[in-house]
Amino acid sequence: MKRIADSIYDQLEAEWEEAHPDAVLQETEIPATALAEVDEEEPTQRFVSQTIVPTRSHPWNAVAWRPGLSGIHEAGEDESESPIRGSRRLSEKIDPFRKVSTVSTLESPISGSDDSPTASKEEADIITNLQSPDQLPIIYPSGRRRSSIAGTTSWDAPQSIHYRVWTRSAAGSISGASLQLSEVEVDSLNGDKVRIPRAVAAITTFQSQPQTPRSAVNIVAKHDDYDRLPAWRRRLFRLAPLTTLLAMGSYFAYFAYRIFATVQAQEAFHRTYVAAWVFIASEFLVSIPAFFHNTYSLLSVKGRKRAKLRLIGTDLPAVDVFITCCKEDPDIILDTARAACAQDYPSSRYRVVVCDDGADPILRQGVEALSLSHPNLYYHARIKVKGKPHHFKAGNLIAATEMVEQLPGGAGEFIAALDADMIPTPDWLRCVIAHMVDEPRMGLVCPPQLFYNIPDNDPLVQSLDAFVHLMEPTKDANGVAWCTGSGYAIRKSALEDIGGWPVGSLAEDVFTSSLLLGKGWKTAFVHEGLQYAQLLSMGPVVKDMTFLQRLSGFVFPAGALFSICLMITLLTIPIVLLSGGTLVAFADSAQLRWQIRLAFISLAFNRLDNFVAHLPSGYRLSQRDAAAHIWMTPYHTMTVLRSFLLPKWLGGKPMAFSSSGSIKSELSERDAANRAPLWRRCVVMIWQCECWMHVLLVLFTLTAVIWSCTQSMYAVRPSRNYTLIYLLTHAFWPPVLWIINLSAYLTPLLYMLAPPNMPDREELLDRNAETNVARPKESAKRQRWLKWALWPELQWTLCSVYTTIIFVGTFFY
Incomplete structure (x- = not known):
């Protein structure tokens, strides 16, 4: 049976290779690593990511990792001498009848050079605990990290393959992307039906990342807020x-x-x-x-001059979209994920990663189900090690950035982020990325945060209109646009230039934009409705800030x-x-x-x-x-x-x-029925x-x-x-x-x-009956x-x- 499955795998692999002639399958090695410490007191986490502990020798005899498949193949004793599957280039001839194998012997750096082929009891116990096909291997990054976060990777560590296993206390967290778990039924050589794991070939890859020309940027209007600010108001505002x-x-x-x-x-x-x-x-x-x-x-x-731009065509930059969340309502997060996956942007050029800092199993299952219709959707929850700082949202972004770097094709040229409840419009990515393409030194672009459930008369002034329509345009005119936390896009190279996501402040969004300005990058505020919802010592890192940028950093916090x-x-x-x-x-x-x-x-x-x-x-x-x-x-x-x-x-x-x-909410004061x-x-x-x-x-x-x-x-x-x-x-x-x-x-x-009365959230949304994508009604936006x-x-x-x-x-x- 194993021989039949191997031949079927080879056939599928050959078909995938023909469909992706530019792709190259890289060989991955499993290092000798120690078990991760588990935070058993963290009540919101349900899983723990543990690494395989190798024997004194022959660490590959336990399992063989198949590049391109979301499953695990257990190797037999007679398969230890063949090369690992997937380590060749696609131009090589595939033998459909050869045996699946593991790699050659690899000496363990922590266990000496004993050549005993027998796996240790500790290793066997870990492998035995892999009780279902959804306990998938997750590749973690190698080399130095640009931003440190305890519990995700190690400094200067080689790559390692992680598996999700249940702990006795059901504590810990999920680590790595949750890939597609479904299986497909195929015909074997003898006519039998065989179920094998679905290949990840359909998952978005950024293997090819060509430079998008500036000609792909279309100027829609001279002013990005022309539809909000009529001509007479604009003239009077001068x-x-x-x-x-x-x-x-x-x-x-x-x-x-x-x-x-x-x-x-x-x-x-x-x-x-x-x-x-x-x-x-x-x-x-x-x-x-x-x-x-x-x-x-x-x-x-002098006034603010920012045109309304849109990207045209399909030859567009690669983007990783992060949806950061922590214990929010899963339905709200999934609505944001659906809207993000339904962007007017080539699905092969962007990925959506739900970054769950609450490790919610219901949300994980919902994302995995949604990924069946959206192959570019991923789920990720980081390890939170006991006694180590987690750095809140910044730590979540760091872990997600490290994860996408190890997906097929690596990380995208840009990173975009959404809050859990921010539903983006279909042209969100084409807008914010257009400003990046138009200006090579543009490090960050951010639109305003708008809302669709503001009560009548807005009694508590929660619309943020003063910040959105007055303060941010003024700062943008002075070249000091801030990152406001959601809907923004940041250039990956600019993020690397400032050392990654900063962890020294709870307001990592404003901190990030300040560091970018300090390094000489530009930031922009896009005055368009693109999303809707329900200080350390900085002297050395702001040396390139202009006078207006420094003044802005004083005026607003001093208030x-x-x-x-x-x-x-x-x-x-x-x-x-x-x-x-x-x-x-x-x-x-x-x-x-x-x-x-x-x-x-x-x-x-x-x-x-x-x-x-x-x-x-x-x-x-x-x-x-x-x-x-x-x-x-x-x-x-x-x-x-x-x-x-x-x-x-x-x-x-x-x-x-x-x-x-x-x-x-303890009061539900805006719900007339449950107030x-x-x-x-x-x-x-x-x-x-x-x-x-x-x-x-x-x-x-x-x-x-x-x-x-x-x-x-x-x-x-x-x-x-x-x-x-x-x-x-x-x-x-x-x-x-x-x-x-x-x-x-x-x-x-x-x-x-x-208190004011507010209708149910679903009454404020237009939900597509076929795709289930929900967007705010036009009446709710006003x-x-x-x-x-x-x-x-x-x-x-x-x-x-x-x-x-x-x-x-x-x-x-």
């Missing part, structure tokens, strides 16, 4: 630097006059206005991050630290009101009038700048993003204090990290989500305003004019920002009381705004009208 400059100038003019008037008042009345100076100091602190951001945006006055300044400002207003001190000092009525007039001018130019600067994302975002920044400030402040300033005995602790897929009751939502959000901070801020602000208004009625010199001036210079100083702050504090509390969306604008309108009335009044009173 005025953004001017409106920003006017807003900054008017604010600092108002701020400088406030200082002048306070000094004059102190000289005139021989008293110190402590409350006024505290208010001025808090305004100065909160203006610092705004000043840096506005200055940075002014440096992009988190300056959240403490905003928190101080938010607390200063009610504290000053409760103290009864003067918020605005003046020596005479003329100074009071001019302070009011400058406050009006500053507000007017700021409203104008908000409108013009937010044209790419929509005007609504200008108010909503500011409110979100306010109600998130307590969280940012607590994080900074706990992580950097407070000692452990006062609650200080390092920042923790949890993969997004491992965070499960937790109100009391449960209040307990979880107020205590566990720390919304008690917002409750205290609401009560503190209301108490301060009521107290201040009461004091104006019981003043020492009660009169109509004095009462109005007291109210004007205290609780109702234009533009009455405590109203804006109070509304922002209420945002998470209103969400707790009345943001819906209902009547409650007018509330933020109504607040600002009332504040603006009030300030205008007071401004006009300064010319009559």
Whole structure:
């Protein structure tokens, strides 16, 4: 029977060789390696990858690895002298009746040179444990690794063949790609039906990787966001630097006059206005991050020029697509995998690897089933060795990169990555790779992360529109586009130039793009909707960064630290009101009038700048993003204090990290059918989500305003004019920002009381009945705004009208 199977194998191999004349089957050797240490305390892992431990000699007498087949052939005693199958070149003549064999004797580097042909009991036990055909050999990489990750390969180690075996505790992890496990039925020479493992010839190979010419890049439009930003908006947006400059100038003019008037008042009345100076100091602190951001945006006055590109033809670069996941819903991951496999890109030129850091057996089975219809789909889960750092997502990417290097044809010219829930559009690869082909020094290209399940009115401002449509285009205009974690493509040679995936930061995406810029590579932000979903010392490695790139690396991270300044400002207003001190000092009525007039001018130019600067994302975002920044400030402040300033005995602790897929909702608050009751939502959000901070801020602000208004009625010199001036210079100083702050504090509390309703995920997707590929509906991609969306604008309108009335009044009173 074995002889018949051999002849059938030879026939299939000959047919494969005729279909792939350029392919060469390489001989692979099995080294002497030790058993891998198993992390038996890791509950999410179900398998362990172990290597064969050879005997003192004849290590090949145990099994023979067949290149090109996803199965294992056990060699007989009479087969030890023939050369290994598959080690010849395809031009050699194939003898269909010769015996299958193992390689010649190979001395074990760890066991001496004893020539005993008997396999050790340890080796025999391991081989015996290979109980089913799906325990496939996995080839791991040889030579030095460009990025170190414990538990995947060894430094300067030769290649080794790994097998999946069950452990007693069912712990450990799967290592290597899970190849196709199905068998095919063929006719033997004597007419019997024989089932043999399916050959891996159909699996995508990058054996031939020709250089894609730049002529394959087609310019679809002059601007990549032409369909999002109409011509009139684009022309008006050119005025953004001017409106920003006017807003900054008017604010600092108002701020400088406030200082002048306070000094004059102190000289005139021989008293110190402590409350006024505290208010001025808090305004100065909160203006610092705004000043840096506005200055940075002014440096992009030349504008952003990036064309909409697409690759044409089929002679395209080879790409390895990684879908990184960890404990997310398998159905969500499989939808992403289906969409990735259904790209408008030659299937022979890209591979899709599901990189499962949670070692989910259900996901593995789903991927293997899906790979029957998509031969370029792979599953991979790395070993996590006990006591060794795993490096989170960076470690997952490192292990996947090492794995694809050992697939037929090696790694592709580019690596693309998707998050577990990011469904790419069909033209995703043709877009991001086009920018790589068009610019040889382009190291990384990244599109925005967009969403198809944003609730009506987006109460928590989760759309990331400010980041996607304002910040990233501005950074791209300055040559500082960041990798935002999903949908990006990176040039393999550029990744090698920076030493591989960096493991020194939880934000490996931003870290990677910063290292690329530091090495002189270019990065790009593609302002197109291509995907939709549900610091170490760096001086030596950023030497090639431009001034704008270095400034960007300071401005945006520093914003988190300056959240403490905003928190101080938010607390200063009610504290000053409760103290009864003067918020605005003046020596005479003329100074009071001019302070009011400058406050009006500053507000007017700021409203104008908000409108013009937010044209790419929509005007609504200008108010909503500011409110979100306010109600998130307590969280940012607590994080900074706990992580950097407070000692452990006062609650200080390092920042923790949890993969997004491992965070499960306790409330299901957006599911009308399964929503937790109100009391449960209040307990979880107020205590566990720390919304008690917002409750205290609401009560503190209301108490301060009521107290201040009461004091104006019981003043020492009660009169109509004095009462109005007291109210004007205290609780109702234009533009009455405590109203804006109070509304922002209420945002998470209103969400707790009345969360939005979201339909089931399947209702937001169009699923192809034949291929089962799901993509977001066009209606789900668009943001819906209902009547409650007018509330933020109504607040600002009332504040603006009030300030205008007071401004006009300064010319009559």
